[in-house]
């Protein structure tokens with residue numbers, strides 16, 4: 092088994108969590124109600140914690156002396172391996188909710204499969220993260236239902252958000268050579284197999300939310316191979332500023 | 343402090359001879375350190391003053407998220423980012439506890455928030471200063487949370503039960519806030535020359551506003567005297583400020599930073615530090631809206647509130663629909 096594939100696999104998990112946590116941190120102090128400020132930050136904190144576990148392990152596997160911070164703050168956008176979905180801007184609360192919902196449901200399935208990983212460290216991280224993400228799924232699904240089946244305005248906003256992000260929702264089910272290698276080694280999940288349960292769960296929530304399941308299943312891809320949307324570069328500019336501007340500093 | 347110069351609506355301290363029997367009984371319970379609870383009778387001026395004080399305090403927690411939020415997306419390490427997010431999240435929680443405490447006095451959170459946005463009530467002057475470099479995040483935890491603790495620990499013993507209990511919960515979290523701030527300052531002061539310069543710059547800008555947080559001397563203030571009678575203020579502004587200075591100056595020395603006050607000196611006789619004069623004109627200007635960030639802070643809060651309007655409406659509409667469906671199902 093090839094350690095580079097394992098490194099790539101760990102970056103993908105870590106970068107998903109990191110980039111989404113960064114997006115959520117942009118909401119600090121600006122949520123629609125105080126309780127949501129707190130809840131969004133909770134999710135963000137869980138994801139930061141997960142990012143640290145994945146990236147620390149990635150650094151160890153790589154064996155080039157990079158720790159979690161070197162990986163988070165000193166890679167340029169083409170080095171990032173997250174899904175395109177999580178780097179999309181916050182938009183309004185419906186878009187933030189839709190992004191979270193589509194990701195959470197993928198995330199939980201992926202982590203669930205990884206709890207059976209042959210790599211014990213992966214299994215342990217997945218087990219811990221899975222408990223947190225089970226709550227994320229509950230929360231984001233609940234908000235999709237509230238906003239979908241709320242007022243006319245919230246319904247329209249929620250539908251627009253789901254429609255707009257739908258083309259980024261399918262990337263997580265499209266394995267490449269790295270995923271194949273990881274699945275064969277019994278380390279990573281069989282991504283294609285996650286699609287059916289994901290779709291079933293998403294469809295059930297959208298139905299309860301009185302929202303339409305988008306018909307066009309075209310999926311953008313590239314994030315997991317380092318080809319991103321224009322948004323990631325700006326996110327990194329901000330996130331990495333201090334480490335880039337003061338490379339010798341110890342914080 | 344987080345609630346600076348709270349107006350009691352009175353122009354002199356009420357003494358026993360002017361009190362009704364009901365008021366006398368109320369004051370006697372306060373003197374005996376019996377907590378006042380929401381259902382208890384209380385003088386209208388006591389209730390109104392508390393609403394004002396708790397409201398200012400709550401708004402300060404909420405607006406106080408913004409200067410730190412300004413750096414949360416740029417925190418320099420993942421660990422620092424996580425700590426800062428957790429810290430700011432605590433402040434949102436403090437706002438929540440305090441709004442709940444205020445609601446026990448018969449006001450609604452939404453009305454209080456409207457008052458804030460309309461500029462009718464204040465929040466702490468300190469949050470109208472900008473965070474310009476990463477060390478400001480350290481300085482806020484060290485100085486601003488440090489000053490808040492000075493004020494809030496005595497308030498754990500205040501006469502109004504819900505406020506006192508909120509304060510107990512809040513104080514448990516504040517010491518973590520101060521520690522994380524000091525820890526950032528320590529890393530900055532032990533770091534590169536650039537970092538040390540940032541730390542000094544932060545102290546230069548935050549020192550005087552931190553001292554102003556306690557409010558002007560209230561030795562002569564009728565409002566403070568009445569609030570002390572009611573035990574919703576336990577120590578004078580000057581006493582609290584002195585405690586803060588005495589605690590903080592040695593910490594600055596330990597960090598190797600210079601306190602920006604040429605008149606600062608240790609008085610061996612009194613056992614206290616003496617500071618130079620505070621520029622109260624600056625403080626009054628900030629209260630009038632002329633601080634560097636007054637406009638931005640309120641603008642951001644209003645925008646967040648207005649942008650969230652449809653979300654809050656949707657949540658309520660959904661809750662109504664759900665309740666209707668459930669009652670239909672039960673019928």
Ligand SMILES: [Fe+2]
Pocket residue numbers: 403432433436512
């Ligand atoms: Fe607080």
Ligand SMILES: [Fe+2]
Pocket residue numbers: 433487490515516519
């Ligand atoms: Fe605090």
